[in-house]
Amino acid sequence: MRDQLLSFFTEKGTLVEPEVMEHILSEEDPIQFAESIYSNLEAKPLVLTMEDIIKVESIVRDVAQEHKAEKESKEIKSSSGRGKVSVKAKDFNSEVKIKKDITGNSTCEGTIKDFQKYFKHRFQTLGMMIRRRREIGGCIDISRARKKATQMRFVCIVNSVRDTKSGHKIIEVEDETDVASVLVTDSAIGGENIVPDEVIGIIGKSWRQDLIIAERIVRPDIPDRRGFEGCDDPISVAFVSDTHVGSNTFMQEKWDKFMAWMNNGDEISSSIKYIVIPGDVVDGIGIYPRQEEELSIHNIYEQYEEFVRLLQDIPDHVQIIICPGNHDAVRPAEPQPALPSNIRKLFPSEVIFAGNPSTMTLHGVEVLVYHGKSIDDFVGTVPSLTYENPLESMREMLKKRHLAPTYGAKTPIAPESRDHLVIDTVPDIFVTGHVHWVGVDEYNGVRLVNASTWQSQTSYQKMRNIDPIPAMVPIINLQTGRARIKEF
Structure with a gap:
């Protein structure tokens, strides 16, 4: 088999690193895997490296999984004596489990003790994740590290970040034993995009008594996973965010087209078993200055009643799951509980409500739903x-294993006894809304989704030069992980 692979790549005019060769040989069908990898490379390299493999491997595995699903579907059809058998989402029961949600579990009173518990939980939880990483092995606390003249490793929380005249950064950090000043130069590995209050590991050395020079910044990050561990059934989830019902910029005509498509029974629409709504279902009241001038509905209850009416055209077999955002009738501080009972009672009993953020499984596929308010903080803090x-910004959240690391910025955060914004389990899908943009991507095996809006540009957005991308629906196949965006 090794000789066959060498012949294959020789014909393509490509050399192969030994590590790559061993990786391909470990596959069930090495030749087919090599052909798939090569065909998905954007540029044909002179030497095929593991970096090339990592870039396209998840795509290759997703395609292979789709082919497998298509094959199984054809086998089902051929096994029937009556010709074509159409398997649709309505043929399956919904399977939803809310795994993590602040609703009913808030203990925050806003005391000093609450703040202490909140940051202690954050530091200990993320610190434990960092200490599991091989490169930070043997780390000690800051008070002991400062006495070492040789290389040191420690875990800390960032108090502040400031730029030097030479373009480097000075970060003030602390742990439970001491504080330290750390110089992070441009050459420090992982030294980009440091924000206040994130928990990091530092590998460095003492330059003088009051300064440590960082050689490497270590983050908790998520592990790199191969492929997409989907469910057994050929069903999909659609993400519909930021409808902003009650605004005079709500796009009713586009919504009507969406509803017509949901009921036309084509291959994609008939596969949708779940619709997840990551917040801002209504425009709310008094959210921003002079908002009342852009409202078509001036009563918050009537806004929700209108939203309920708009949901009536969604087919009965589709399970709707609603989470709040910063425009909804819940506390502004995150984590936000689910919509209150006086709002929930306006909806059909089948609708499921969860908080923001929340972690849920849909047919066994884990989905992290977060409205995305902290994107404001990331954009305001990190120039890139x-x-x-x-x-x-969503990638940064996964790398830092935290949805809103910076406390006291634009995202209000309630100091609960536990930091519910820590990403303690790795999801299969991570979805946000808030910024009225749309896109799908992948990071270390996690599908990333930003879920558009149903509101055209407001005067506030014009003032901030924000141009929305409305009336788009990202859809993820829960069996294969394939993502697509439907435009209306």
Whole structure:
């Protein structure tokens, strides 16, 4: 088999690193895997490296899984004596489990003790994740590290970040034993995008008594996973965010087209078993200055009643799951509980409500739902991040294993006894809304989704030069992980 692979790549004019060869040989069908990898490379390299493999491997495995699902579907059809058998989402029962949600579990009173518990839980939880990483092995606390003249490793929380005149960063950090000043130069590995209050590991050395020079910044990050562990059934989830019902910029005509498509029975629409709504279902009242001038419905209850009416055209077999956002009738501080009972009673009993953020499983596939308010903080803190591509901010959340690391910025956070914004389990799908953009991508095996809006540009957005991408529905196949976006 090794000779066959060498012949294959020789014909393509490509050399192969030994590590890559062993990786391909470990596959069930090495030749087919090599052909798939090569065909999905954007540029044909002179030397095929593991970096090339990692870039396209998840795509290859998703395609293979789709082919497998298609094959099984054809086998089902051929086994029937009556010709074509159409398997649709309505043929399956919904399977929803809310795994993590603040609703009914809030203990926050806003005391000093609450703040102490909140940050202690954050530091200990994320610190434990970092200490599991091989490169930070043997770390000690800051008070002991400062006495070492050789290389040191410790875990800390960032108090502040400031830029130096030479373009480097000085970060003030602390743990439970001491504080320290750390110089993070441009050459420090992982030294980009440091934000206040995130928990990091530092590998460095003492330069003088009051300064440590960082050689490497270690984050909790999520592990790199191969492929997509989907469910057995050929069903999909659609993400519909930021409808902003009650605003005079709500796009009724586009919504009507969406509802017509949901009922037309084509292959994609008939596969949708779940619709997840990551917040801002209504425009709310008094959310921003002079908002009343752009409202078509001035009563919060009537806004929700209108939203309920809009949901009536969704087919009965589709399970609807609603989480709140910063425009909804819940406390502004995150984590936000589910919509209150006086609002929930307006909806059909079949609708499921969860908090923001919340972690749930749909047919066994784990989905992290977060409205995305902290994207404002990431864009305002990290120069390389923009509203035009919120998926990059979402990657930072996964790397930091925290949805809103910076306390006291634009995202209000309630100091609960536990930090519910820590990403303690790795989801299969991570979805946000908030910024009225749309996109799908992948990071270390996790599908990233930003879920558009149903509101055209407001005067507030014009003032901030925000150009929304409305009336788009991201859809993820829960069996294969394939993502697509439907435009209306």
